[in-house]
Amino acid sequence: MEFILKEKFLTKRALNIDVVAKTFKPNWRNKNGFKVKKECDHVVLFTFDDRNEMEKIIATEPWSFDKHLKVLQNYDKEKDLANMKFNRATFWVQVHDIPIRFRTQKVAKEICGAIRAVNEAPTDAEVEGDGFIRV
Template sequence: MEELAKSWSCLTLSDVKGSQVCITEEEAIPEFVLVAKFLTKRTLNVEAIAKTFTPIWRMKNGFRVTKESDHVVLFTFDNQTDLEQVLNTKPWSFDKHLMVLHRYDKEVDVSESDFNMVAFWIQVHELPVHFQTRAVAEKICGDAGVVNKNMEEGDSMGDGFVRVRVKVDILKPLCKGRVVSLENGKGIWVSFKYERLSNLCYWCGSLTHDDWDCEVWIESGGTLPSEAQQYGAWIRALPFVRSKRSSVSVWVSTNKKLQVQIQRPPQSSLQNHRW
């Protein structure tokens, strides 16, 4: 950078060649871009990436993949709707490894982008029935990351659990759950399960490396038994299906006739969505 500044100071340009030219945002090509980092040691192949996500995303106008560095690419879409569709249904993975995805900020160099936060759906299990509400689940998930409190109510309720959208810091071990104190002084363990979880280190709970690259495993010289792992397949949630529980309301009308109304949960478009 210093060499560039010195070279610039030595230039002697005519008034015409050296006059300042101003360009505005209105003159830029309208693009809708997401920047993604792939948490894998393998060399990226943009053709393989395009072939992988084309049938999954099913964009009407397609998209473009541009490699920026060894493990960072840009996804360029034709319109805002396609971009939002991909962004709102993350996390995504490639070759079983997590792909950290966020909006491209033209004010920040791609090499300086922050790839530490990823949004997951966390299923909160083992809650007593009368505490299975979104408000309670959001309160409990506060230690797991930044909770998104603007989700639709129907997206929160499953059979026997409540799910919450949480932005997680992937530089920290995944939160397995927490102890919750009830008013009667009793403490209960509430477990977390993560939807669409990619490769995870079962030794330390990190999303940034596999079991074989974990310092815990390496320092042990490969002698640790699997029973010593702090995590397991139990932290992976099954694909979400909205609660199938129906409720029945019974009342007596003014003409003394018994009225019965059955309320069923709305059908979810997520049930037919292929992840």
């Protein structure tokens, strides 16, 4: 079974698909590798044979290439590629100056909820920083 990420590179520069593949291979460190196919202008399909490896990449957004954001989505072959929109990206936000007793996911979600939806972080240990919480 194949699992596909459709990614749009938000840059005006021409994409070299070989450079794209060489850049993300060491960054993603997935065991089974991936296939890369240029679909259209600045849109690339990454195909994986392991769903967990693909989901790990999605969970560690945002990703960039050549200092430009790339927006990614799960792709189902039943969908029309032309109708897919790339209008959302996930970002980590640091919330500073919170008293220690309030540095919890619950409080951070309430603060950041005004921005947009807040994704669940894996563990509290991974979101705590030096005087801030990461959401």
